[in-house]
Amino acid sequence: MAGTAPASRVEIPPPTMGHRPRVVIVGGGFAGTHAAKGLADLPVDITIIDRRNHFTFQPLLYQVALAVLSPANIASPIRTIVRHKQNIEVLMDEVIGFDLDQRQVHLKSGAAMDYDYLMVSAGATHSYFGHDEWAEQAPGLKTIEDAIEIRRRVLLAFELAERQMLETGSHPPLNFVVIGGGPTGVELAGAISDIAKLYMRHDFRHIDPAKARVFLIEGGPRILSAYPEELSRKAVEQLTSLGVEVYTGLQITDVQPGYVAAGDRRLDSVVTLWAAGVQPSPLGKLLGVETNRRGQVMVNQTLNPAGHPEIFVCGDLSHFEQDGNQLPGVAQPAMQMGDHVGKMIGEDLARQPRTPFRYFDKGDVATIGRMAAVAHLKWPVKANLSGFLAWVTWLTVHIFFLIGFRNRIAVLIDWIWNYFTFTRGARLIYGSEDLPGWVRQQGVRPEAETAPLDETSPGARGGV
Ligand SMILES: Cc1cc2nc3c(=O)[nH]c(=O)nc-3n(C[C@H](O)[C@H](O)[C@H](O)COP(=O)(O)OP(=O)(O)OC[C@H]3O[C@@H](n4cnc5c(N)ncnc54)[C@H](O)[C@@H]3O)c2cc1C
Numbered sequence: 001m002a003g004t005a006p007a008s009r010v011e012i013p014p015p016t017m018g019h020r021p022r023v024v025i026v027g028g029g030f031a032g033t034h035a036a037k038g039l040a041d042l043p044v045d046i047t048i049i050d051r052r053n054h055f056t057f058q059p060l061l062y063q064v065a066l067a068v069l070s071p072a073n074i075a076s077p078i079r080t081i082v083r084h085k086q087n088i089e090v091l092m093d094e095v096i097g098f099d100l101d102q103r104q105v106h107l108k109s110g111a112a113m114d115y116d117y118l119m120v121s122a123g124a125t126h127s128y129f130g131h132d133e134w135a136e137q138a139p140g141l142k143t144i145e146d147a148i149e150i151r152r153r154v155l156l157a158f159e160l161a162e163r164q165m166l167e168t169g170s171h172p173p174l175n176f177v178v179i180g181g182g183p184t185g186v187e188l189a190g191a192i193s194d195i196a197k198l199y200m201r202h203d204f205r206h207i208d209p210a211k212a213r214v215f216l217i218e219g220g221p222r223i224l225s226a227y228p229e230e231l232s233r234k235a236v237e238q239l240t241s242l243g244v245e246v247y248t249g250l251q252i253t254d255v256q257p258g259y260v261a262a263g264d265r266r267l268d269s270v271v272t273l274w275a276a277g278v279q280p281s282p283l284g285k286l287l288g289v290e291t292n293r294r295g296q297v298m299v300n301q302t303l304n305p306a307g308h309p310e311i312f313v314c315g316d317l318s319h320f321e322q323d324g325n326q327l328p329g330v331a332q333p334a335m336q337m338g339d340h341v342g343k344m345i346g347e348d349l350a351r352q353p354r355t356p357f358r359y360f361d362k363g364d365v366a367t368i369g370r371m372a373a374v375a376h377l378k379w380p381v382k383a384n385l386s387g388f389l390a391w392v393t394w395l396t397v398h399i400f401f402l403i404g405f406r407n408r409i410a411v412l413i414d415w416i417w418n419y420f421t422f423t424r425g426a427r428l429i430y431g432s433e434d435l436p437g438w439v440r441q442q443g444v445r446p447e448a449e450t451a452p453l454d455e456t457s458p459g460a461r462g463g464v
Contacts, residue, residue: 020045023345024105024115026095026283028055028078030331031121031315031338033403038342040085042349047113049105051094053077056144057402059331060411062184064147066191067155067427068418071144073411076403095122097286100308117310119341120297122281124316124329129277134255137436138274141184148430153271154192155429158200158209160438161270165206172438174212177260177269179252180276181218182225183366186235188273189216190369193242198370199418200427214244215267217260219251219276224366224374226328231374234386238372252276258437270437278329280317287311292319301356302344303337312341322359331401333359365394 021044025032028050039046054075063069082088094108104112126140139149154176161171174196178189196212203209216223216239222232223239223246236246254261259268280295289305290298296319297305303312303320315334320327327333336359344354363378373390377383385393395415402408 021116021345021349022047022114023117023119024049024113025119025121026050026105027121027123027281027315027317028052028081028090029058029121029123029315030334031341032119033078033081034335034338035119035121035312035314035341036082036085036088036338038339039345040082040088042342042346044087044117044345044349046085046088047091048078048082048088049091049093049095049107049113050078051092051108052143053079053090053092054144055081055403057407058142059398060402061141061144061147062187062191064144064426065141065150065154065188066195067151068191069411069414070426071148073407073414074402075144076407081403095283098283098288100288100311103310115310117312117345119312119314119338120283120287120317121314121334121338122283122317124278124280126274127277127279128274131255134274137255137257138179138260138272140274141188142278150188150271150273151426152429152431153435154195155427156433156435157270157438158196158204158207158212159429160435161207162204171207172258172270173268174207174209175215175267175269176212177215177217177267177272179217179255179260179272179274181216181220181223181246181248182275183364185216185218185273185275186223186239187367188275189214189244189246190239190242190367190372193239193244194369197243215269216244216246217250217252217262218246218248221249223248227364227366227374227376228384231376231384231386235366235368235374238368238374238386242369242372256437270435272437278316284313284317287313302354303341303357312337312344314338314341320357320359327359330364332362336360365390365397367391367394 023039023044023046025035025048028048032048033055036046036048054077057074060074064071064074079090095105096108097106103115106112125142128134139146141147161174164171176192178185193214196209200209224232224235239246250262252260252262255272259266260272284291284295284297296317297313299305299313299318299320303314305311305313314337316329340357347354361378363376365375367373371388371391373394375385375390375393399408399412402411
């Protein structure tokens, strides 16, 4: 699948009814919006179909979840992003199937949409590894709605503790458990610790938010496993100095209201968050082409499933191999694939051979907390950074890639304000006052025979 030699010229049957080729893009995320922008100057008509009306800058979702930024800072209506491109229309609908012979996309509304070219970039969602029943107790972070729900639970935990302290003189332990030590888990754990120990310290009169405990639990041998080992170690050091308790090599076997369990040990948890796994959108399998075991579509060097040069599958939903390795499910490959689809359709129209896709990896950066991050840079310099310098790199990269100039300025102002004043802009609770696990902890704790995980797990703790 790898290679840089031009692919042979691809003959796409002429568009139906003599119209300009219609390109249907399923999913207005990183890959879809990049493709649309690249295609906008070509003589084609483009339809972006997305079940949401907005593009979400997922790398900053955790900042909405932890009340640093407001949803509008990190999301833009897809319509607004492409409003100056006359040949792009946006349809808010859910794709539920495909007819590859008829070249049609089937929509939940009942409509069917014809295409000459189809690009599918529907991304990924959470995976609970066969335990979907855990989702209610341990929400994951993928959408704005998820972020608002996490924010509600985290802030509500402090509010309920304050109220209970006032009423009874005690409250359940304010334990926050994040399951999964990838970039999202690390970000969430660091940010909860930041919010509890720095930003909310003057807000309550009866509880001390700084006494909250934050646990990050990883099933594998080290956190941030995609990063060099040295950076995993630095990440643990930085998390520990923020007050996060890191456990590695610990498989969670149950998630219940008020606690999580690892075998016969358990840990009380007032809010549990899931950052342990993702799975590709079901649309990959619905295409009816070859997929890998996880359901990502196998694509060739021009991003097509076998036998379908008119279909492109990009971003998290695709399985593309380069130099023997599958590309990671992160934003950079998705954006570059989207750009490349625009280029290849341009080559088709100019009756030139398609240029194979080649991913240009600039490196990875993960934030941990206030002034704490790790960066594994590959371009413009090769370097492993941690601490303040890595954090500045993270900040710069994320501001740069934020959709829309207005968002960049708004986010920068919010960050600078929060940074110097230790305030957090969006600490609002919307929705119900119910917190799964809270009631249970007030009554008889379903205690039991099981040993508390945080006191009896020598060897599991603190390593990478
Ligand atoms: C919390 C979090 C933090 C992350 N942090 C980073 C980071 O720091 N750096 C990094 O590089 N990457 C990060 N990522 C990963 C990155 O966001 C993804 O790799 C990237 O979004 C993939 O782009 P995509 O275009 O494939 O899919 P997405 O951007 O997810 O877009 C998919 C689109 O398809 C739409 N869609 C899905 N199903 C349907 C359907 N049936 N019908 C219609 N529309 C549909 C969705 O609404 C969505 O708009 C993070 C992801 C998350 C969740």
